Amino acid sequence: MMNFYMAYQPIIDFFLIAVGLGYSQQIALKAGVFSIATAGFAAIGAYTSAILVTRYGIHPMISVFAAAAMGILASWILSLPLARLRGAFQAIATLAFVQVVIALLLYFSGFTGGALGIINIPRVVNTGWLLLAVGVTMYVVWSLNRSKVGRVFGALREDDSVAASLGIPIQGYYTLAFILSGVIGAVFGGMRSLYVFNIEPVDFGFAAMVASLTVVVLGGRNTLLGPIAGALIMAILPEIARPLAENRGILNGVILILVITFLPNGVGDELVYWLRRRFRRPSAATLGRTVTKGGANVSAH
Amino acid sequence: MSLRIEGAAKHFGGLKAVDGINMEIPFGQITGLIGPNGAGKSTVVNMISGVYALTHGRVTLDGTDISHETVDQVNRRGIARTFQNIRLLPEATVLDNVMIGLFRKDRTSLAASLLGLPSAMSETRRLREEAWELLGRFGIQQYADLEAGGLAYGHQRRVEIARAIASQPRIVMLDEPVAGMNEVESGEMASIFRELAQSGTGLLLIEHNVAFVAKLCDRVYVLDSGRLIAEGDPETVTRDPKVIEAYIGGHA
Numbered sequence: 001m002m003n004f005y006m007a008y009q010p011i012i013d014f015f016l017i018a019v020g021l022g023y024s025q026q027i028a029l030k031a032g033v034f035s036i037a038t039a040g041f042a043a044i045g046a047y048t049s050a051i052l053v054t055r056y057g058i059h060p061m062i063s064v065f066a067a068a069a070m071g072i073l074a075s076w077i078l079s080l081p082l083a084r085l086r087g088a089f090q091a092i093a094t095l096a097f098v099q100v101v102i103a104l105l106l107y108f109s110g111f112t113g114g115a116l117g118i119i120n121i122p123r124v125v126n127t128g129w130l131l132l133a134v135g136v137t138m139y140v141v142w143s144l145n146r147s148k149v150g151r152v153f154g155a156l157r158e159d160d161s162v163a164a165s166l167g168i169p170i171q172g173y174y175t176l177a178f179i180l181s182g183v184i185g186a187v188f189g190g191m192r193s194l195y196v197f198n199i200e201p202v203d204f205g206f207a208a209m210v211a212s213l214t215v216v217v218l219g220g221r222n223t224l225l226g227p228i229a230g231a232l233i234m235a236i237l238p239e240i241a242r243p244l245a246e247n248r249g250i251l252n253g254v255i256l257i258l259v260i261t262f263l264p265n266g267v268g269d270e271l272v273y274w275l276r277r278r279f280r281r282p283s284a285a286t287l288g289r290t291v292t293k294g295g296a297n298v299s300a301h
Numbered sequence: 302m303s304l305r306i307e308g309a310a311k312h313f314g315g316l317k318a319v320d321g322i323n324m325e326i327p328f329g330q331i332t333g334l335i336g337p338n339g340a341g342k343s344t345v346v347n348m349i350s351g352v353y354a355l356t357h358g359r360v361t362l363d364g365t366d367i368s369h370e371t372v373d374q375v376n377r378r379g380i381a382r383t384f385q386n387i388r389l390l391p392e393a394t395v396l397d398n399v400m401i402g403l404f405r406k407d408r409t410s411l412a413a414s415l416l417g418l419p420s421a422m423s424e425t426r427r428l429r430e431e432a433w434e435l436l437g438r439f440g441i442q443q444y445a446d447l448e449a450g451g452l453a454y455g456h457q458r459r460v461e462i463a464r465a466i467a468s469q470p471r472i473v474m475l476d477e478p479v480a481g482m483n484e485v486e487s488g489e490m491a492s493i494f495r496e497l498a499q500s501g502t503g504l505l506l507i508e509h510n511v512a513f514v515a516k517l518c519d520r521v522y523v524l525d526s527g528r529l530i531a532e533g534d535p536e537t538v539t540r541d542p543k544v545i546e547a548y549i550g551g552h553a
Contacts, residue, residue, distance in 0.1 A: 143417025147425050148409035155401045158390040165350060165384075167376035167405045167468065176411075283396050283445040287433055291442045 009127065013195060015235040016130035020188035022215035022227025023137050024181045029221045030150075031177035032157035034087055037078060037094040038185045038212045040101040043204035044074050045186030046193035047105065050118040053194065060124045060194050067190030068183050075182020076175065083174035086160075098209055105201040117200030118193075125195040133191060137184055142224055153177065214252075218259050220269025229268030302363060303327040304349070304380065304472050304503060309358035310527075311341075311348055318344045320527040321357065328471060328503040331494060333518035333535070335508055337547055340524040342507045343385050346474045349505075350382050351375040362472070377405060379471035383461045383478060385507075391450025395441060395460050398449045399432040402467030406431075432467065439463045440489070454481045462490070466497060473497065474505040479513060491517055511548075515539055523547065 005012065021038055028035040045067035052058040052066055082093050105112045112118070144150045152173050155163040164170050193199045211234070219230025233255070241251040263270045284291050304326040311319045319341040326332045334342050347353045349360050351372040359368040362378055370378070389398050407428060413421040436442045439459040444452060449460055458478060465473055475494075479487035487510075494517060498504055508514045514521060515535040523531040523538055525547040531538050538544055 139417065140415050143421065144414055147414040147417070147421035148407050149411070149414040151397070151401055151407075152404070154393060154397070155390055158392060159388060161352075161372070162384075162388050162390065163401070164372040165376055165382055166402055166464070167373050168401075169373050280446065283394075283429070283433060284442065287430060289433065 005127075011235050011239070013127055013130055015231050016127070016134050017188055017192050017195070018211070018215055018231035018234055019134050019227050020130075020137055020191075021185060021212040022219065022231050023141055024185035024188065025212045025216045026221055026227050027141065027184065028177055028181040029216060030157065031153040031173065032160060033083075033174055033177045033181070034090040035082070035094040035178065035181060036091055036209050036213055037075070037097050037178075038181060039204045039209040040094070040098040041071050041075060041182045041185030042189030042192065042208065042212075043098075043101050043105065043201070044070050045189030046199050046204065047112060047118070048186070049190035050121050050193040050199055051111070054118060054121055060122065064187060064190045064194070067186045071182040071184075071186020071189075072179055074186070075178045078182070079175040079178035083171055083178060095209070098204070098206075102201045102205055105204075113200075115201065117198055117203075119198040121193055121197055121199065123195055123197060125191045130191060130195075133187060137187075138224060140180075145224065149173075149176070214256065216266070218256065218266055220266030220272070222265070223269045223272040225268035225272050226266055227268070229271070230266065233267065304505075305361045306345070306349065307359050307361065309345075309348055309360060310356045311344055311353050312356045317527050319348065319524075322522075322524070322527075322529045324522055324529070324532075326472060326503050326505050329498055329501045330519040331498050331504045331506055331517050333506050333508065333514040333521035334524060335511060335514055335521060336524035339526075340547075341527040342524055343476055344527075345524070346382055346476055346505070346507065349375070349474065350380065376470075380474070381465040381468070381470035381472070382474040383458075383465050383476055385476040385480075387454075387457045387461050389449040389457055389460055389464075392448055394446050395449050395452065396429065396432055396436065396445040398460050399435055399463050399467055400428050402464030403428045403431060405468035435463045435467055438493070455483075455486050458482065459490075462493075466502070470502065472503045472505065474507070476507045477509065478506070479508070479510060487513060511539060 021042060024038045024041060048067040048070045049060070049063040052063040053060050058066070078097055082090055085093055106114055152163065152168055155166070155168060156170060156173055160170050215227050215230035215234055217230070218233050219228065220226030237252060237255065238248060241248040244251060259267060265273065306322060306324040308321050308323060309319060310317065310321045322345070334345060336342050344353065348355055351370055351374065355368050359366050361367065362380065367375055367378060390401065407424060409421045409424045412418070433442065433445065436445055439462070441456055441459050444456060449457065452460065458481065462475065462478055479490050482490065491513070494504055494506070506514060506518060518535055521532065521535050521538045522529055523544050530543045530547060531541045
C-alpha cells in the first residue's frame with residue numbers, strides 16, 4: 001500500500017484535485033445550471049492564493065480561505081446576469097466568463113505575472129490536505145443531496161417552472177448553485193496553486209474547462225460517486241495509454257464517445273443506480289408502514 | 302374571504318385571449334369554470350398564478366393586490382395549481398414529487414441542509430412521512446417508489462393534485478383534473494375535492510365535463526372567446542341558451 005502510494009503519489013494528488021473540481025462542475029449541473037465556469041473559479045482561487053502567499057507572505061491556510069471568499073464573490077456576481085439564462089445560452093455565457101478571466105490575468109500582468117504567471121509558490125499542500133478538502137466537499141454534497149437543497153435542485157433540473165409554481169424562489173436557488181460551484185472551484189484552484197510551484201493563465205483555459213466537464217460526463221452528474229469515477233478514469237487512462245505516446249488523445253476521445261453512447265448517465269451514476277435497483281428498500285419499509293389501497297391493507301412486498 | 306379577479310384581461314397582440322372578466326373564488330367552496338376549447342380557461346389560471354402579466358385589471362386575495370407578483374410569490378400566498386398537460390418531475394419518484402410539493406412547509410435552514418445537521422435529516426423524514434400519508438389519501442402508495450413519468454395517465458393526475466394540495470393552500474386551481482379518468486376514478490376525485498372544500502380550501506375547477514362540474518360546483522362561470530357569457534348555480538347555467546349555443550355551436 002505504502003509502495004503504491006509512493007509510486008503514484010503525483011497521480012493520486014492530481015486525481016484528488018480533479019475530483020474536487022468535478023464536484024464544482026457537478027453541483028451546477030445538479031441544479032440544472034449549465035455552467036462550465038469551474039475553470040474560471042479555479043483560476044480566481046489559484047491566483048488569490050498564489051498572490052497572497054508569494055507577494056504578501058500570508059499563511060497558505062488563510063490564503064485558501066481568501067480564495068474561497070473570492071470564489072463566493074465572483075460566482076455571486078456572475079450569477080446576477082447568468083442565473084436568468086437557460087441551457088446552451090448559460091453554457092456559452094460561462095464559457096465567455098472563463099475567457100474573460102484569462103484575458104484579465106494576461107492584461108494585468110504587473111499584478112498577475114501575465115503570460116508567465118506566478119512562480120516560486122511554496123508547495124504546502126499534500127495528499128492529506130487534499131483528502132481533507134475532498135472529504136469536506138463530499139460531506140456537504142452528501143448532506144444537501146439528502147435534504148431541502150437537494151430536493152429543490154432536483155426540481156429545478158427537471159422543470160423549473162413547475163418548481164416556481166410550488167413556491168420555490170428559483171432565482172435564489174440558481175444563485176446558490178452558482179455560489180456552491182464557485183466556492184468549491186476556487187478552493188481546489190487555490191490548493192492546486194499551493195501544490196504545483198507555479199501557475200500560468202493557460203492552466204485554466206479551454207483544456208481545464210473540458211477536463212472538469214469530462215470528469216462529470218464520464219462519471220455522472222447526480223451521484224456522489226460520479227466525479228470520483230470520472231476522475232479515476234481520467235487519472236488511469238494516460239497510464240494505460242502510455243504506449244500510444246502522442247496519440248493518447250485518441251483513446252480519451254474513444255472512451256468518452258463509448259461512455260456517452262452506452263452509459264449516458266456516466267459510469268459512477270450507472271453503478272449506483274444498478275446497486276439501488278438491486279438492493280432497493282421500498283418507502284413503505286423505510287417508513288415502517290403497510291401500503292393501503294382502497295381501504296384494504298396490502299403489505300409492502 | 303376570497304380570491305377575486307376584477308376586470309382582468311390578457312391580450313396577445315391583437316388576440317384578446319381573456320377580455321375583461323370578473324370572478325370570485327370563495328374559500329371553502331368549489332367554483333367551476335367551463336367553456337369550449339380555446340375559450341381562455343387555462344389563460345385565466347395562468348393570469349392568476351402569475352405566469353402571464355395582466356393587460357388590464359387585477360387579481361386580489363383577501364383584498365391584497367397580487368397581480369404583479371411572480372409565480373413563486375403567488376404560490377407562497379397559498380394559491381396552488383395543476384397543469385392542463387400534466388407536469389410532474391418525470392425522473393423523480395412519485396414520493397419525491399409529492400415531497401417537493403411540501404416545500405412551503407419545509408423548515409430546514411440553509412446551513413442545516415448544507416452541513417447535514419440532524420434537524421435537516423429529521424425534517425426530511427417528517428416530510429417523507431407526510432407525503433406518504435398523502436399518497437394514501439389518493440390511493441397511490443403502491444407506486445411511491447416508481448418514476449412518476451412512467452405512471453398511467455390517471456395516476457399521474459393524482460400525483461399532480463396531491464403535490465398541489467400538499468402544502469395546504471387556501472386556493473387550488475385544478476385544470477381539467479379528471480380528464481382521462483373513468484367514472485369510478487373521477488368519483489373518487491370528487492369526494493377528495495369535497496373534503497378539501499369542507500376543510501376551508503377554495504377550489505377553482507376547470508373542466509370540459511359539464512356533468513362533473515354540475516354535480517360538484519357551488520357556482521359556475523362560463524367562458525367563451527375570452528368573455529364570461531354566464532354565471533350562477535349549475536342548474537341555471539347549464540340551461541342557459543347562450544351556454545348551450547357556445548357548446549353545441551351554430552346560431553340557435
